[in-house]
């Protein structure tokens with residue numbers, strides 16, 4: 214699919230500075246619907262989700278010291294996969310592995326699990342991680358971009374790279390990691406990039422001229438930061454999905470874990486946290502919340518489904534709902550022109566050239582402004 218670039222349509226786009234009222238209302242309807250009915254929608258799923266044999270696969274899971282990522286890492290390792298916990302706090306990950314081994318996790322089999330340091334608030338750390346991993350010259354079968362933040366009610370903060378923190382941790386750093394790991398994913402082909410996204414992308418809007426939300430056109434709130442970063446991830450993933458040729462054998466999938474009780478609520482006011490505990494029926498446990506990512510990582514039909522979406526000239530990548538069924542991302546996520554702008558802006562922000570993906574697929578070396 215060529216990047217659309219007619220100037221009249223670009224001008225039209227520039228005028229859109231937020232979601233329309235109807236889109237916004239439909240977005241919130243979807244969020245509330247998921248919150249109220251996710252348990253009914255997912256009632257056909259077992260918990261924990263049974264996994265097919267995965268002894269021969271290697272998976273990198275970011276943010277696996279807590280919540281959904283912890284569950285994904287533990288269950289994949291217990292099912293025999295080689296798991297790499299990519300975390301900003303390696304000590305916490307080491308302690309978790311010791312605990313799982315002491316508990317005899319893995320049904321008697323030794324857990325094949327290791328820890329590597331990765332801080333998504335530093336693009337230099339992402340480059341360092343990818344270089345270290347690619348230097349092994351081994352295959353990578355599954356990358357799960359799970360780590361994320363939602364600093365509810367907190368003031369706007371910027372990374373040392375100069376980017377709004379939600380945008381950096383939830384979108385920019387995972388985008389850089391996915392691209393830099395392409396050589397290993399090609400070696401592991403058929404392989405998958407799974408992005409743990411959110412139903413909140415339905416209320417997100419990305420202004421590619423103002424990714425940091427500093428221009429004053431929109432008032433910054435943590436909700437704006439979070440939902441924009443999650444929508445940017447869907448849009449970027451859709452273009453990546455299109456750019457990867459079928460021969461590369463890499464599927465790109467976004468998933469919604471549902472509304473899940475994890476540390477993501479750590480910044481909520483104490484009273485809201487208490488309410489969170491009082492409504493357990495509506496809120497998934499982390500184990501329940503891990504099912505859509507585990508499904509996307511292991512179901513044998515996922516690559517075929519992704520290829521079918523490519524063939525259809527469908528504008529978005531695969532999106533798997535909390536009930537492990539394919540679903541449609543938001544209306545705004547279907548905006549192809551904005552998706553290409555998000556793609557171009559993201560590459561610029563993460564310090565890569567526009568042809569980085571194509572060159573990596575050709576087996577060439579690429580340069581990143583943040584190192585390497």
Ligand SMILES: NC(=O)c1ccc[n+]([C@@H]2O[C@H](COP(=O)([O-])OP(=O)(O)OC[C@H]3O[C@@H](n4cnc5c(N)ncnc54)[C@H](OP(=O)(O)O)[C@@H]3O)[C@@H](O)[C@H]2O)c1
Pocket residue numbers: 275276277278279280281282299300301302331332333334358359360361362363382409410411412469470471472473474475476477478
């Ligand atoms: N919980 C929900 O209702 C919900 C709903 C939709 C989507 N999600 C998404 O699910 C994913 C997992 O979140 P969760 O709910 O499991 O939250 P969580 O319990 O807070 O876990 C988030 C993980 O991300 C890691 N992380 C945060 N900042 C990082 C950084 N700069 N570098 C590396 N790792 C970092 C955290 O590391 P530390 O342990 O060191 O803090 C933690 O391991 C996120 O992408 C979130 O947006 C969650």
